[in-house]
Amino acid sequence: MTDEMLLLENQLCFALVTAARNVVSAYRPILAPLGLTHPQYLVMLALWERSPRSLTDLAEEIAMDPATASPLVKRLEAQSLVTRERRAGDERRLEIALSDEGRALRARALDVPPQVAAATGLSLEQLAAIRDSLAPLAGRRA
Template structure:
């Protein structure tokens, strides 16, 4: 923390540049913007990419589990899933064991898309121009923020 001279004016607690919410909002927009040119050739938006990441990791998830994992309400998730289904990347079907459960699975095209997506993380790291160690630390700190703000 910087040394503040005794006769200096107190820092304004409402100064925009002092707000955590402002820094997070701008950083989020800027980082997501880095993804856009990488995702466009795949026909994906950033929220659709997050859905695909979850499915590449788990291969099949209920809408409820996907909603919980991505921390998106089902009303926000549903249009994303419809667009991914229209693109041929996922299938949505009622679970045979319980008709109330809507399962989301990858199609063959969705599975094949993973190979293209594997180039995205290193490209983002390169575009950010930050050491991987710093990004891992940032991720850990942001994960703490998420844990503290979700209950």
């Protein structure tokens, strides 16, 4: 082991944390016109893929604890983007579904990825390659 191995700039954890913070910061002004925070955007992305879905399933999809996802969903409901209903036949399960407004927002969100690419100075292809290279660390499939 050499001293260089312990330099901050050589730490994977530091590079990932710094990159994540910078990427989320790049999203902030892009998502603001949509009325979404970054975590709310993740919820909407998951619902645009499949709706309705249970709160537990939704939280798992976006890698959050249900107790953390629940307030996000409540705020999205207050914005009329989603609905929350108890599942028929199983009152313990909360179903989250897109509202008409939530479905309509998807068309405006199509501009987000190209704007993120422009904000980072990377192409969509470069961003996809970075995302895919992180899949093993994120516990996701590439």
